[in-house]
Amino acid sequence: MTNSKPTDANQPRPLGLARRGYSGVIHRLAADEANSALSAIELESRLIELGFVEGARVKVLHEGIVGRDPIAVRIENVTIAVRRREAMAVIVV
């Protein structure tokens, strides 16, 4: 449940909720928590293939206009555009 300090910096949280300018490190992948059209295994595989693995540094560079979606994420030295829905599967600290 959300407590009175929802934005505790050291608390793991989904990348899908991060705002522009956020930067952090990937803590784990939680593909079954994202409400994606892809199956959990498929989503996780794709995320890994695009370099989203534990320990990788990520930064949210840009966000779209409708619902701040999609987001452009810098992961190590690649920029990947993803929708927030799929980014919910990436838990960052």
Add this chain to the structure above:
Amino acid sequence: MEAPLLHLALVGTPNSGKTSLFNALTGSRQKVANYPGVTVERKEGFFVTPLGRQVSVVDLPGTYSLRGRSPDEEITRDIVLGRSAGESVPDLVLCVADATNLRLTIRLVLELKRTGRPLMLVLNMFDIATRRGVTVDVARLSGMLGIPVVTSIAVRKGGTSDLLRQTDEIAMQAPPPSQQNLWQPLSVAELRATQREADRIIAATISLPARPDTWTARIDAVVLHPVAGLAILALVLFVMFQAVFAWAQPLMELLSSAFAALGQLVHDTLPAGLLQSFLQNGVISGVGSVIVFLPQIVIIFLFILLLEDFGYMARAAFLMDRIMGGAGLHGRAFIPLLSSFACAIPGIMATRVIDNRRDRLTTILIAPLMTCSARIPVYTLIISAFIPAEQVWGWVDLRGLVMFGLYAAGIASALGVSFLIKFFMWRDDAPAPFMLELPDYKLPRARSIAIGVYTRAKMFLQRAGTTIFSMMVLIWFLASFPAAPAGAEGSAINYSLAAMIGKALEPLFAPLGFNWQIVVALIPGMAAREVAVAALGTVYAIEGGKEAADQIGQVLATKWSLATALSLLAWYIFAPQCASTLAVIRRETGSWKWMAITFGYMFALAYAASLATYNIAVALGAG
């Protein structure tokens, strides 16, 4: 004894420069652009190494893994694993990497090693890596991966010499003992393990850029800004359509007077008769009326190619993603749809990057609604004849604005159709995901732009010389025979086969305000849309009689009402008139059904739109 042909295959992550390398090695001119997913087909080429070994090389669609989750990735997987029927297994797989961005490729290399095929890693774009200060310990990397590693600069002369030398060396060695293919689709845990291993290798061999690409960051800060970014996208498209009109005009007038003069010359030098009529009305008025549009075709391709090479396409896809998602489209649908502005055929092919079959089908169905370049002649002809060349708001060309409006109508209807498909067929499904790499910007290279424009211009002229020419011969024949009976009233064309056909079908199209001449022009327009313009040119030239043919636009302005003109414009936004597009839809969907559905729904939309436009225009007094 002649050494057997050495088979190479180019594999690698999307946008790493495989096709550039293929072109450099074989001297081909396959399409290269700065966004992921350009190549969607297997292409074979040949070359001879410095030591004289004959080599065949296949260029393949880019992929991050061998799982083959979309039709283009399946092609790559099947070639690498030797599963395609009638296809030799590659003797050597060249894994092409973007040297500035090795993380994902090294993981792919580790996966490729499991196939047991001899492998070589090509660190391409080494020029950019060097400029940015990326240093790679090539020998160590090669040692850790256990495969040869070479550097290359595909876009520079001599940039592949390292690769060629190494290929020769490998070719001279005895073929390695054939290894077993241990590849199986990787589990999530294995994927993770390979990526970890890749990161470990990278940490040991590569020092990452001291200076990351600050230009890309700076440009993106503006171009991907939520508000400014969309405004820039709209402006880019707007300027593009303005340019198609404004910049092309002087050249088009030049071409058009040249053809008029040529027609006059034929008229004056040849005796009156069939030959004179054939050359003047059939060939010069018909084919000439299409060639006149060459400057516009060149300009639109110039714009598209510049945007593609710069790296803007992936950004546009990013900006449009949610807007298109609202219409039920897959995030990867944007680039195929934008390519369809050039021609629906490559656009439909490009949908192969879409993994979900349903999303891919939707995109294929609406791609022909995007205004392809073959519609430009039709639009331009009618707009020039009926819309005054005025400036609105002081600087916007009114004709360009109408053109922009027609493009916008095409886009809006495509989104509308997609929305309806989604709503009626699968409204409850979660939207398809969108994951796209945004490549670093690159300065477009004049040579590759020039080659691209030249190839397109050549294709356009070839079509004018073949399809359009043969259609024109047919139209001229139909419009000239049988000759009018002696002492007949009015123009001879009224007694021709063309008139008979046109008049027979006229009742069907009369509610749209189309006369029989238009109906006749629509039929050969099936071969290619711009033929309709040529056909109108011929029909009206023959009807015009012995005088030198006026320019077709001026003729139309006197013969048609504004309502008819607008109705025909509306028709062409939707018209399903392109046999080659329909054939590609059949091939890509593998069924006649989807081809028939496309034809049917577009015909219905075209008819309804024209009917509405005509009646509204007449009601407003434009009849």
